[in-house]
Amino acid sequence: RGEKTCLIDGGTRTEAPRIVKMLRALDAFPPDYVIITHPHWDHAQGVPRIRRAVPGQYKMEVLASQQAIPLLADPSFNAPFGREPYESIQNVTALNEGDTLDLGGLTLRMFDVPGHCQGHLAILDEQNGTLFTGDAAGVKMTDHTFLPPFMPPTWDPEAFLSSVNKLKQIPHQAICLAHFGCIYGDEAASILDEVVEVNQRWWELYERNAGRLSDIDHLLQVMRKEINPAVPAIRPTSLGMRILFGLASAAGKVSGTETAIIDKLAFGDYLKWLATGYQTYTARRSL
Incomplete structure (x- = not known):
């Protein structure tokens, strides 16, 4: 200012x-x-x-x-x-x-x-x-x-x-x-x-994964294998999101899938939007 x-x-x-x-x-x-x-x-x-x-x-x-x-x-x-x-x-x-x-x-x-x-x-x-x-x-x-x-x-x-x-x-x-x-x-x-x-x-x-872009679980697995991003320290601000993250973490610890669950919460929507961005551009380019 x-x-x-x-x-x-x-x-x-x-x-x-x-x-x-x-x-x-x-x-x-x-x-x-x-x-x-x-x-x-x-x-x-x-x-x-x-x-x-x-x-x-x-x-x-x-x-x-x-x-x-x-x-x-x-x-x-x-x-x-x-x-x-x-x-x-x-x-x-x-x-x-x-x-x-x-x-x-x-x-x-x-x-x-x-x-x-x-x-x-x-x-x-x-x-x-x-x-x-x-x-x-x-x-x-x-x-x-x-x-x-x-x-x-x-x-x-x-x-x-x-x-x-x-x-x-x-x-x-x-x-x-x-x-x-x-x-x-x-x-x-x-x-x-x-x-x-x-x-x-x-x-x-x-x-490389153009045939499976609607499968977010697959994209998450590929992302984890090839890029292996660090999940940021996410601090949800709303009570609902704090409860969701807490339940997800607890369920993941019990089932042994905590990393996959947290990955989906942290990156799932972003991977889906990237897939749409990729598909929208490639479709436009092919016209």
Whole structure:
């Protein structure tokens, strides 16, 4: 924040109340601006609930890429993720490559970085050298768990590589991924090369198993054998999820399948979405 405040991404509809609570604790609610990096549900669908929490005497401006605006307005765009209901997000201010947002002491510069998703923006805090990449550079859950970005419905591998090369040319001191936080130093310098390697490795895994992409248990077994990711320390925030994780862990210990059960809870949906991203792209390419 500068003299004005800006929230980057609005999270999911279930996360929105927690975001509002955290911003209030920081004396930063409502923010003056919300920038949506891209129109996927887990970055945008919290915005309507955040808007409804804003007192009537305040104004909170929502901004996104020009290309993202029609996708934000279309609830069906996120149908492949199965996280309905989705709300139409309208009254969004358009941003384009090279636009800046003056926060009064901080300037944010916009970069178009499609690939993971159409209408994806990266945002550079020019004063601090912090680069917010959304999901354009994948999801790094732990030092040993880096998930690729080939998500439905608009994955474009050529655009992804072009965007990664663009990100490499932007001077930065830190990279803030939309999931699991910011990275600094040598890791920030190497992650943009790493994500290309990670994406290729996972893509080849899906190619080899193209006939069994609907079998999530099979994909989990292959993932464990070939990639062997470390399961992050997940701390569910809702009572229901805490009970679910506790029951799953207890049942797994009794049956000797705890790793498989926790893998499915941690990675099952993501593997399914990657399968849809792979299938959507290969079907489009074959036309």
